[in-house]
Amino acid sequence: MDSFAVGMQSFEEIEDNVNRFEGKVTSGNILEKIKRQDRHLHIADWCRRCGKCVESCKQNALSLGPEGVEVDENLCVLCGYCSAYCPDFCIKII
Known part of the structure; x- marks a missing residue:
C-alpha cells in the first residue's frame, strides 16, 4: 500500500488510518462514524x-x-x- 492519509477529514479517519498502518483493528464505533460520512x-x-x-x-x-x-x-x-x-x-x- 502506498498511502493512507489522503483525503482524511475527521479524527475517526485519522485513527483508522493510523491503526491500519500499525496493523491494528479499528473499533466498530469508529468505523460506523466513518461510513456515515456522505462524501x-x-x-x-x-x-x-x-x-x-x-x-x-x-x-x-x-x-x-x-x-x-x-x-x-x-x-x-x-x-x-x-x-x-x-x-x-x-x-x-x-
Whole structure:
C-alpha cells in the first residue's frame, strides 16, 4: 500500500488510518462514524476535460463524458490521487 492519509477529514479517519498502518483493528464505533460520512468526488465546472485525471485513476472510476469528467461512484474509492494530476485544481473530495 502506498498511502493512507489522503483525503482524511475527521479524527475517526485519522485513527483508522493510523491503526491500519500499525496493523491494528479499528473499533466498530469508529468505523460506523466513518461510513456515515456522505462524501463524493466533485469536479468543478471550470474543468477543461484534459483527461489527465482519467489517465491517472487506478480504479478506472473516471471517464470523459459529453459534459465533462464523470465519476463512477461504485468504482471511486475517494483516494483523491487524481486531483494531483489536474492542472486546474478542479477536483475535490467533499
